[in-house]
Amino acid sequence: MTEPASPYTAGKPMPKESAAALMARIPGWGADLDPKDRPSFPREHPGIETGAHWDFPERQQEKWPRERSIEHAILPPVFGTSTPPKGASGAIRKYAYKKYSEARAAHWLLLIAADRVDAWEHHLRSLATLHPDNPLTETGVLSEFTRHGFRSRAGKRRADVSHQWIDPVLVAGPWVLAGLGAVAAVRALTVRALRRPAPRRK
Amino acid sequence: MRAMVYRGPYKIRVEEKDIPPIEHPNDAIVRVTTAAICGSDLHLYHGMMPDTRVGMTFGHEFVGVVHDVGSSVQNLAVGDRVMVPFNVYCGSCYFCSRGLFSNCHNVNPNATAVGGIYGYSHTCGGYDGGQAEYVRVPFADVGPSKIPDWMDEVDAVLLTDALPTGYFGAQLGDIVEGDTVVVFGAGPVGLFAAKSAWLMGAGRVIVIDHLEYRLEKARTFAHAETYNFAEYGDIVVHLKKATDYLGADVVIDAVGAEADGNFLQHVTATKLKLQGGSPVALNWAIDSVRKGGTVSVVGAYGPIFTAVKFGDAVNKGLTLRMNQCPVKRQWPRLFEHIRNGYLKPSDIVTHHVPLEHIAEGYHMFSAKLDGCIKPLIISTAD
Numbered sequence A: 001m002t003e004p005a006s007p008y009t010a011g012k013p014m015p016k017e018s019a020a021a022l023m024a025r026i027p028g029w030g031a032d033l034d035p036k037d038r039p040s041f042p043r044e045h046p047g048i049e050t051g052a053h054w055d056f057p058e059r060q061q062e063k064w065p066r067e068r069s070i071e072h073a074i075l076p077p078v079f080g081t082s083t084p085p086k087g088a089s090g091a092i093r094k095y096a097y098k099k100y101s102e103a104r105a106a107h108w109l110l111l112i113a114a115d116r117v118d119a120w121e122h123h124l125r126s127l128a129t130l131h132p133d134n135p136l137t138e139t140g141v142l143s144e145f146t147r148h149g150f151r152s153r154a155g156k157r158r159a160d161v162s163h164q165w166i167d168p169v170l171v172a173g174p175w176v177l178a179g180l181g182a183v184a185a186v187r188a189l190t191v192r193a194l195r196r197p198a199p200r201r202k
Numbered sequence B: 001m002r003a004m005v006y007r008g009p010y011k012i013r014v015e016e017k018d019i020p021p022i023e024h025p026n027d028a029i030v031r032v033t034t035a036a037i038c039g040s041d042l043h044l045y046h047g048m049m050p051d052t053r054v055g056m057t058f059g060h061e062f063v064g065v066v067h068d069v070g071s072s073v074q075n076l077a078v079g080d081r082v083m084v085p086f087n088v089y090c091g092s093c094y095f096c097s098r099g100l101f102s103n104c105h106n107v108n109p110n111a112t113a114v115g116g117i118y119g120y121s122h123t124c125g126g127y128d129g130g131q132a133e134y135v136r137v138p139f140a141d142v143g144p145s146k147i148p149d150w151m152d153e154v155d156a157v158l159l160t161d162a163l164p165t166g167y168f169g170a171q172l173g174d175i176v177e178g179d180t181v182v183v184f185g186a187g188p189v190g191l192f193a194a195k196s197a198w199l200m201g202a203g204r205v206i207v208i209d210h211l212e213y214r215l216e217k218a219r220t221f222a223h224a225e226t227y228n229f230a231e232y233g234d235i236v237v238h239l240k241k242a243t244d245y246l247g248a249d250v251v252i253d254a255v256g257a258e259a260d261g262n263f264l265q266h267v268t269a270t271k272l273k274l275q276g277g278s279p280v281a282l283n284w285a286i287d288s289v290r291k292g293g294t295v296s297v298v299g300a301y302g303p304i305f306t307a308v309k310f311g312d313a314v315n316k317g318l319t320l321r322m323n324q325c326p327v328k329r330q331w332p333r334l335f336e337h338i339r340n341g342y343l344k345p346s347d348i349v350t351h352h353v354p355l356e357h358i359a360e361g362y363h364m365f366s367a368k369l370d371g372c373i374k375p376l377i378i379s380t381a382d
C-alpha cells in the first residue's frame, strides 16, 4: 500500500537535496543560518548606532504652510520641498490633509482625484508654452520600436498580453472622452449663439 | 541641472531645474553619477500612489559625489563618493533609535504610516529624488556611507534598495534549515530574495513569474526552481502538488501592487486605482503557504484598502511579516557577502540608459521589453 501524502501524517517530506549537496552547489549556502547573523534580528534593537548627534533634529524652515497629516502632533522637523500645492489640485490636496486622517478613505481618494486634476492643469498650461506636453516622447512608446516591443511579447505566454487591449482604452479613454466633450460643448455653444434671435431694435 | 520630471500617469520628461539648495544644517547635496529605476517607481509612473505631483523628480536608488554639505555635517566632505539608502531618516526618533529606519517619524509630514523616501510622492514626504544630476540628501550623517574602495559603482547602487530589500524579504520569512521557500516575482527584488533564501539555509527555492526571461535569470542567477504561472490554470494548486500538498514553509511576495494574473484585479487596482494595489500575488502567497507558515511581504502597496484574503490567513494561523527595508541596517552583512563572492548584485543589470532618454527607459522597464530586468540611469553632470 502507498503511504498517504505528507500533511495527513506527522512526518516532514524528505528534503530533495542534502545540506552538503546544497553547500556544494550554491555559494554561501547557510552562511546566515544562525538568526544572530541576520542584520534585522531581532527586529527592534534599542540603542542601535545611527550616526545622529542630536536628540531632536534642528527644524528646517517652513517656507509655505506645509500640508500635514492630522495624525501628526507637530510638523516634523525635516520634510521634502518638491512641488508646493497650487491651483485647483492644490486646494483639493490641502482640504484632504486638513479634513481627513490617513484612516479615512476620503483622504486618499481625494488625493488621487487631485493627482488627476493636477495632470490636467499642467497639460493645459503646457499648451500655452514653448514646451507643450508631447505624448509621443513623454510616454516613451517609441522604445516599442527600438526595444523590440513585438518580439518581447509575441509567443511569450505573458499574462499581461491578455489585458493589453483594454489598457490603451483605460489610459487614453479619458483623453478621448474629454476631447469629444470639448467638441460637443463648443458645438452646443455655437448652435445656441446662432439660434439666439437677434436683439430687436427700437 | 537636468532632472526627470513626472508629467502625469505614463508621462515623464527631462527638464532644466535649479540645483537643490541646503535646507537644513545636516543636509548634503549629492551630484548623482549612477541611479536606477525600481519596480516601486512604476507604481508612481502609473499614477497609483496618492499625492504624486506633476513636476516631482523620482529616483530613490542612486550613488554619487558629495557636492556641498550643511554646517552640522561631520561624517561627509565635499568630493566623497557616497551611496545613499532609499530611506530618508533622522536616526533619533522613537523608531529610528530602535533600528526601524524605514519607519522614521521625523521626516514625513504628509503621513504617519510611512517614513521618508526619496522621489516617492508626497505620501512619502515630498522629497525630489535622484533621477537627476543633483539631489538633496537630508541627515547626511545618518543615511549615506562612503563607497568602500573595493566596491563597484554598480554594486553600490544596487545596495541602496534592490539587494537589501530582497535580502530583508528572505529575513522576514524566518527561514530555518531545509525550508521550502516560494518567491513570487522574478524582478530584481525577487531575484535577490531567492538568492538570499539560500544563505539562510533554505532547502528548496521556487520562483514564480510569467516572464520567461526573468525565470531564466532565476534559474541561473538564483539557482531556483521556476514555474510560469501563465502556464497553469491555478498556480496555487500547482504549488500544493509541488510540495506534497503541504504548502511552502515560507512565501515571499516580491510583486506588490501591480500583480498580474487576474483581469478584474488588474483593472480595478492598476488601471482604475480603486484599490491600494492588485492583491493577486499576495493572495496566492496566503493560499500556497502551509498552515502555520510565514508570508513575507516586501512588494509595495498603496495606502488605500486592498482586497486581501484575510480569512485564509487567520484560519491557517499564518505569520505575516512585512516592511519597507531599513537599508543601512543590512549593509555590513551584505558587504561581507559581496566580498566573499556569495553575492554579485551587478549580475542582474541589463540596461544603461542616459538620463536624457529616461522616458524610454521607463516604458521599456514598465512594459518589460528587450529582456529588461534592471535599468540604470547614467547622469551626465560633471
Ligand SMILES: NC(=O)c1ccc[n+]([C@@H]2O[C@H](COP(=O)([O-])OP(=O)(O)OC[C@H]3O[C@@H](n4cnc5c(N)ncnc54)[C@H](O)[C@@H]3O)[C@@H](O)[C@H]2O)c1
Residues within 6 Å of the ligand: B038, B039, B040, B041, B042, B043, B161, B162, B165, B184, B185, B186, B187, B188, B189, B190, B208, B209, B210, B211, B214, B229, B254, B255, B256, B257, B258, B259, B260, B261, B280, B281, B297, B298, B299, B300, B301, B323, B324, B325, B373
Ligand atoms: N519593501 C521595500 O522596501 C521595497 C523596496 C523595493 C521594491 N519594493 C517593491 O517590490 C516589488 C518588486 O520590485 P521590483 O523592482 O523587483 O519590480 P519588478 O516590476 O521588476 O518585478 C515584479 C515582477 O513580478 C512579476 N509578477 C507580476 N504579477 C505576478 C504574479 N501574480 N505572480 C508572480 N509574479 C508576478 C512581474 O512579471 C515582474 O517580473 C515592487 O512592488 C516594489 O515596489 C519594495
Ligand SMILES: [Zn+2]
Residues within 6 Å of the ligand: B038, B039, B040, B041, B060, B086, B161, B162
Ligand atoms: Zn525601490
Ligand SMILES: [Zn+2]
Residues within 6 Å of the ligand: B089, B090, B091, B092, B093, B094, B095, B096, B097, B103, B104, B105, B106
Ligand atoms: Zn527617525
